[in-house]
Amino acid sequence: MKINEEQLNHLLNQMTLDEKIAQCIQLAPNFYEGSKEKGDVTGPMAKLGISEELVQNSGSLIGATGAKEMIRIQETYLKNNRLKIPLLFMADIVHGCKTIFPIPLAIGCSWDLELAEKSAEIAALEASVSGIHVTFAPMVDLVRDPRWGRVMESTGEDPYLNSKFAKAFVRGFQGSDLEEDPYRVAACVKHFAGYGAVEGGREYNTVDMSERQLREYYLPAYKAAIDEGAQMLMSSFNTVNGIPATGNRKLLRDLLRDEWGFEGVVISDWGSVMELIPHGVAADEADAAYKAISAGIDIEMMSSAYVKNLSSLVENKMVDEALIDEAVLRILRLKSKLGLFEHPYRGADEELEKRIMMSEYYRHVSHELAVKSIVLLQNKNGILPLQKGKKIAIIGPFAKSHDLLGPWSWLGSKEDAISLYDGLKEKAGAHSLLYAEGCGIDTGTEEQLKDAIKITNKADIILLALGESSEMSGEAASRADIRLPQVQMDLMKLLKRADKPMIAVLFNGRPLDLRDVVEVTNAILEAWFPGTEGGAAIADLLFGDKNPSAKLSMSFPYSVGQIPVYYNHFRTGRPQNALPKVEKYVSKYLDIPNDPLFPFGFGLSYTTFSYGNARLSDQTMNVGTSLTISVDVTNDGEVPGEEIVQLYIQDVVGEVVRPVKELKDFKKVLLYPGETKSISFTITEEKLRYHHSDLQYKSDHGAFIAYIGPNSRDVQALSFQLIQ
Structure with a gap:
């Protein structure tokens, strides 16, 4: 029988303060009896100050796998846990569990949402029979700097495409009924927020951007994952508006909770609560714990600020115990959604694990x-x-x-x-x-x-x-x-x-x-x-048994000196080609081109596709109507091929500077030799909205240009007007 909200609150009321705090920590397998590491808390990790009693009340574990080990750890844990609250098992199942799929950046180049969802579904099945309940995926950080190693974990540089993939991955991991389907896992979207914009492409580095930039480009994919039902969210290592995300109340409470209505669990990244100290925003461990719990971090991953300090912070009335209660209740709800109170071993199955991997x-x-x-x-x-x-x-x-x-x-x-x-x-x-x-x-x-x-x-x-x-x-x-x-x-x-x-x-x-x-x-x-x-x-x-169809989801630079280089850049007052007689005093490099070597959306095929003249259903539209843009695409070659037709839009005059173009839709079409198909896209007023200087998300009346073509560079342009 499903445990209900009243029972969860009753369970919470039975917990001591120390038991509540223990639910808010995540530990590695070596702390637990039944693990391969034998539950050794006297080794290198002992400096965290983790006692045996605390381990037996801790809320979650990171990094163990294998049905046999997971069942053994859970069984031993429940025998010693006073209130029989099961452990959550979490792991980084990013692009496959045992069967490995292409890296996410490559998956982004497929522009294939159905296959992306299927890959996450398979990863979830393999993970769940291995005993895993939560995956630290999808990573939806928008990326524009290939020097950063973690671009491989993202689906690319475009907020629209990233949002589509974010939703697909969440659907694949979680399915439609997480509680009733033991072969799915909860998705934890990461890294919130803006981690893909680290300065210099250097890991763990600073991020500094306006709130408008954050909302316009970096936040949409996180929001898409949350709207699709992602159960967890991981804070990022970086700063957001000068405050590290792990201690950023405006980000985690005001925006995530209050504005977006996220009710799931928020977890820190590895050790990032304690990292508030070297960041220079926390004086000591107690201050780090105070700022993280106040900001809205429910689970501290692999550091000990909560364990060592939350109790005294409550006793000294620095932290209201209600904040801890909120965090614990969210954790208990997730365990309930996963059905762990009734089925603590969930999908873990040694025999099935052997058969399906x-x-x-x-x-x-x-x-x-x-x-x-x-x-x-x-x-x-x-x-x-x-x-x-x-x-x-x-x-x-x-x-x-x-x-x-x-x-x-x-x-x-x-x-x-x-x-x-x-x-x-x-x-x-x-x-x-x-x-x-x-x-x-x-x-x-x-x-x-x-x-x-x-x-x-x-x-x-x-x-x-x-x-x-x-x-x-x-x-x-x-x-x-x-x-x-x-x-x-x-x-x-x-x-x-x-x-x-x-x-x-x-x-x-x-x-x-x-x-x-x-x-x-x-x-x-x-x-x-x-x-x-x-x-x-x-x-x-x-050998041509398959025909390439992939298109880049991240631009390839001509030189590292261009970075960041991305297709949807802002217009400038002195664009390179606007004044043909002016050779120097325009926005350009003296030694390399402005354009990337290979642009966003680019990719070749063994056949050739020709685009007829694009057509608009009308020259004007208003808020309550829409336009249709169409183009005939023909396979002029000798083999079947799949083309990804892309729609971009430019806002000609905005209240703030607008990009040269932005991806708004795409369609994949299979064409046989000599075959022609008409591809149509609907343009609504919603596609024309953006964040204004006051952060309102709305459209402007006036001129727009629709671009249609095989990539972000080689496009046809058609103009239209948004009127009252």
């Missing part, structure tokens, strides 16, 4: 999503797809590497990943392949180079497998130089001397500076970290 169907979905996420950036003279029967020299540190899962692939095993070499061997046969490593990720030898040169002399085509190791992106992996490591560049330029067709397949977690790669190679396939089925998916694309 990495099932054939799950791998099939991973394969399909990888195919849809890999972007064809260059294809000079139609060198791709490859023709079978040709001798291929496959060279580079990723040729036989299984490091294809990328960061945050927690339970994924590299050994399970299909390498590029194995994928090609399955497709074309070992007799077609010649292999040499050429170099390592960032080191090389003369012997490796000699081996590479030797096989290129016997080959028809050179296939380079280059990129970053998984440790070079993700958390705490910021890079100032986002080119390929020099040893890989040297290898590529050396092999160019063979004067044979050269194709680069890139494995990486961020947009890179690819100028040299563009100049030297005939084709570039951006594979990202493609997941468990990566090598097989790439082979399908290289």
